[in-house]
């Protein structure tokens with residue numbers, strides 16, 4: 001039995017996915033919580049899932065990169081980073 005990190009319930013080891021990076025080779029979340037997390041993640045980060053389509057054509061790759069950059073740049077912490085980067089770039093000339 002292993003305790004799920006998310007729902008804190010004790011579940012059979014078969015209820016946990018594999019993760020070779022962990023000491024016990026299992027995910028910290030049960031499959032139920034992991035699936036729920038994956039669904040939410042997909043909803044929050046649709047850009048990540050454009051990657052799957054990106055394999056199909058170069059056009060799709062461009063679309064993926066555009067979408068990613070749009071989301072990436074929209075984050076306030078990255079906006080600040082870009083500003084610092086631009087400043088440094090201009091100062092070096």
Ligand SMILES: [Zn+2]
Pocket residue numbers: 004005006007008009029030031032033034
């Ligand atoms: Zn769980």
